[in-house]
Amino acid sequence: MKKIINDPEQVAQEMITGMLLAAPNKLKQLKDTTVIMRKDAPIKRKVGIVSGGGSGHEPAHAGYIGSGMLDAAVIGEVFTSPSVDQVYEAIKAVDSGEGVFLVIKNYTGDVLNFEMAAELATAEGIQVEQIIVNDDVAVEDSSFTTGRRGIAGTIFIHKIVGAKANLGGSLEEIKRVAEKAVANVRSMGMAITPCSIPAAGEASFTLSEQEMEIGIGIHGEPGIERKPLATAKEIATELTQKILADINLQKNDEVAVLINGLGSTPDMELYILNKEVQQILKEKEIHVYQTFVGEYMTALEMGGCSFTLLKLDDELKSLLDHPSEAPHFIVK
Amino acid sequence: MKKIINDPEQVAQEMITGMLLAAPNKLKQLKDTTVIMRKDAPIKRKVGIVSGGGSGHEPAHAGYIGSGMLDAAVIGEVFTSPSVDQVYEAIKAVDSGEGVFLVIKNYTGDVLNFEMAAELATAEGIQVEQIIVNDDVAVEDSSFTTGRRGIAGTIFIHKIVGAKANLGGSLEEIKRVAEKAVANVRSMGMAITPCSIPAAGEASFTLSEQEMEIGIGIHGEPGIERKPLATAKEIATELTQKILADINLQKNDEVAVLINGLGSTPDMELYILNKEVQQILKEKEIHVYQTFVGEYMTALEMGGCSFTLLKLDDELKSLLDHPSEAPHFIVK
Missing domain, CATH: 3.40.50.10440 (Dihydroxyacetone kinase; domain 1)
Structure with missing residues (x-):
């Protein structure tokens, strides 16, 4: 590559x-x-x-x-x-x-x-x-x-x-x-294209043109399942369900959402995924306190995304809102 | 794609x-x-x-x-x-x-x-x-x-x-x-991999595994030349020379530098390019007032970069330093 x-x-x-x-x-x-x-x-x-x-x-x-x-x-x-x-x-x-x-x-x-x-x-x-x-x-x-x-x-x-x-x-x-x-924090990712370590010179894994891998790691470590590439809505549903099954979220609970790009996924696609995730959470009456969309934790040029939900209480909200001068984290 | x-x-x-x-x-x-x-x-x-x-x-x-x-x-x-x-x-x-x-x-x-x-x-x-x-x-x-x-x-x-x-x-x-x-502003880009418009479904152009295109546009419009993929140093030298040939910069002039990723180029590669650009400018005794590295103007998932130099005077410096609340432009 x-x-x-x-x-x-x-x-x-x-x-x-x-x-x-x-x-x-x-x-x-x-x-x-x-x-x-x-x-x-x-x-x-x-x-x-x-x-x-x-x-x-x-x-x-x-x-x-x-x-x-x-x-x-x-x-x-x-x-x-x-x-x-x-x-x-x-x-x-x-x-x-x-x-x-x-x-x-x-x-x-x-x-x-x-x-x-x-x-x-x-x-x-x-x-x-x-x-x-x-x-x-x-x-x-x-x-x-x-x-x-x-x-x-x-x-x-x-x-x-x-x-x-x-x-x-x-x-x-x-x-x-x-x-x-x-x-209180849970994440899960998926990929559609691999990355390559410069010194290795070759792709860390291969996926066919019609395939995606659910649950992949940020070094290309195997996930749960390879299957046909689904729509943004289907991908959002699968990742969000897996996260929600693992975290104790009730109606009216508040969360921070992070839609993270793994490297080569355009912001456009991350925002389309965000649209779907917000819809799912709204239907479950889980309130979104803050949303972050972009590349926060990548895997070189891997194509794909991860979702993160952080369940919030008043203390965590105020710490999330505290000013930051770090160039890659903008307090909303 | x-x-x-x-x-x-x-x-x-x-x-x-x-x-x-x-x-x-x-x-x-x-x-x-x-x-x-x-x-x-x-x-x-x-x-x-x-x-x-x-x-x-x-x-x-x-x-x-x-x-x-x-x-x-x-x-x-x-x-x-x-x-x-x-x-x-x-x-x-x-x-x-x-x-x-x-x-x-x-x-x-x-x-x-x-x-x-x-x-x-x-x-x-x-x-x-x-x-x-x-x-x-x-x-x-x-x-x-x-x-x-x-x-x-x-x-x-x-x-x-x-x-x-x-x-x-x-x-x-x-x-x-x-x-x-x-x-006072000049830019130039290059690409190593194409992007594809979702409704078109196919790559906007093709480049072989050993090829790059110098001067490409942000919609995949043709550039100046296709040639073998060069090192970061060679790419930085070519783009910077083309920009400097077109802008009147003297010793001790001040500039802002933007190293922009076109979509799928890892930050790692953009920072390596920045190292080279800063070295070139230092040798020419052109002072860098601010540097911006990241994805600012992309072309979907195109692989490649562009460089921008903005020649500064006191007025432009103070306007560049003025606070901004736009989430994708951090005032340094």
């Missing part, structure tokens, strides 16, 4: 350079690492918030760096967890004495490396807490995961914990809202 | 419904039209700003509706100009008595229909002025255009005129800054 790159082995490093050159007043790179952080970090009297993972999911996670969301993103090679050392350096760099909170997507490599880094930092006297995001209802266990995968719902967790930290929340208070948000 | 849609003939209408449902507190639809506008329009004591064109270029133009940018976007069918009536209704709807300014991309259908609508509105006693954006240096005349095409540089024009209107600028003052900005 075609790429606009220089060297397949250098894509993550060159992307980082390009990101820093695009926002020289907002971002800095932690020396000799693949960590990008707020230029003004560490922020005094604030818990530091760190996330990250393999690259290829942009704008996740570096696009969520900014006041009200992340202090640092640790960037791995494409679809590859960053190393323990990188995460450890990020933790040290954003700690202002109030401790550091880690948001980890549930992939075996990420969990292992972030938790080991947390142990190293704890041994150095830094307080560290973490949350593992496992919002994808499609499958239990997968190519790179024990349990459920973490996908686009992670962006809501960034927002919630970032807001709580900005409001002066302690590490324990941040952990409490993170646990509530993770308990 | 695969699409996540319901009915190929209804994609623009269904997209509009989905857009409105995503932002019910910010946007409204003008009754019986395909015009989306600020919910609080018309804005008293402010010139109304209207743009639009065929759909399929999202987030252009509805994503730029908001305080500091557009008051309304007129949305046509995919790659098809909206009708005279639609534009005329938009003009009437956003006029608060201060007049209306139209930003038109240079395509024959758009120019004809927007200008005819302006004449109708003028006959009704509404003051209307307009600017035609023709930033694409690739080709003179094209499938749908006499003269140069209007592409992603149009977003900078939205920002400049929207800011001037917000600051209380008169119709004449807005026209003056629009003319200056259009005289």
Whole structure:
């Protein structure tokens, strides 16, 4: 598959350079690492918030760096967890004495490396807490995961914990809202076309011209079922039903909705899907508090989408509404 | 080519419904039209700003509706100009008595229909002025255009005129800054993969697995040359040189840079291109005041990019920095 790159082995490093050159007043790179952080970090009297993972999911996670969301993103090679050392350096760099909170997507490599880094930092006297995001209802266990995968719902967790930290929340208070948000968030995706890792040079999977895969992961990991390409309405119905079957939503409950593009799906199609999802929720008398449509957690140039629902209470609503300066999350 | 849609003939209408449902507190639809506008329009004591064109270029133009940018976007069918009536209704709807300014991309259908609508509105006693954006240096005349095409540089024009209107600028003052900005903006694009119009069902052009097209338009109109796929550095050099050959930039001049994805190009590749463009400009001692990287003016799921340079003076810098509430343009 075609790429606009220089060297397949250098894509993550060159992307980082390009990101820093695009926002020289907002971002800095932690020396000799693949960590990008707020230029003004560490922020005094604030818990530091760190996330990250393999690259290829942009704008996740570096696009969520900014006041009200992340202090640092640790960037791995494409679809590859960053190393323990990188995460450890990020933790040290954003700690202002109030401790550091880690948001980890549930992939075996990420969990292992972030938790080991947390142990190293704890041994150095830094307080560290973490949350593992496992919002994808499609499958239990997968190519790179024990349990459920973490996908686009992670962006809501960034927002919630970032807001709580900005409001002066302690590490324990941040952990409490993170646990509530993770308990309340569910996602599921589907794909119509594959992506390819630059260094591999070939598509991560194949689907025929009339086929789609329901429940696929953001690295092309297998989903639940391959079947004929359906309409937007049918796809919206299937994904929403699977999510609703897994989350306790009653009439008059409030949710935030995220319709996420995986890479090559035009905004036009995401908005058509949004029309269908909103109709389904309206029929169930579930109230939509905020809707987000766009590319938030991609899989390189994969064609497809994911839906995320976050069940809200007053606390989560106010954290969702808290200002954010992260360039890829606009508070409505 | 695969699409996540319901009915190929209804994609623009269904997209509009989905857009409105995503932002019910910010946007409204003008009754019986395909015009989306600020919910609080018309804005008293402010010139109304209207743009639009065929759909399929999202987030252009509805994503730029908001305080500091557009008051309304007129949305046509995919790659098809909206009708005279639609534009005329938009003009009437956003006029608060201060007049209306139209930003038109240079395509024959758009120019004809927007200008005819302006004449109708003028006959009704509404003051209307307009600017035609023709930033694409690739080709003179094209499938749908006499003269140069209007592409992603149009977003900078939205920002400049929207800011001037917000600051209380008169119709004449807005026209003056629009003319200056259009005289100072240049763009050029390239593609590696095609898009397909939903109702057509097939790719708008074909390129082999090892081929790219330089200078292509945002509807797949022919560019300058087809040749073997080059590196990001070579592509950045070619596009930047073509732009610089057409604009009078001296050492120490300041520019805004827009690296725009055409639809399916991952952010990773856009940032790698940005790294190269910044290096070229640095070598020429041209100062970059602001950089924007992402999807601003797409061509459905086309793979490729465009570069835009806007030469700045103090007035244009302050207008670029003016706050915007449009969800798809973040002031840096």
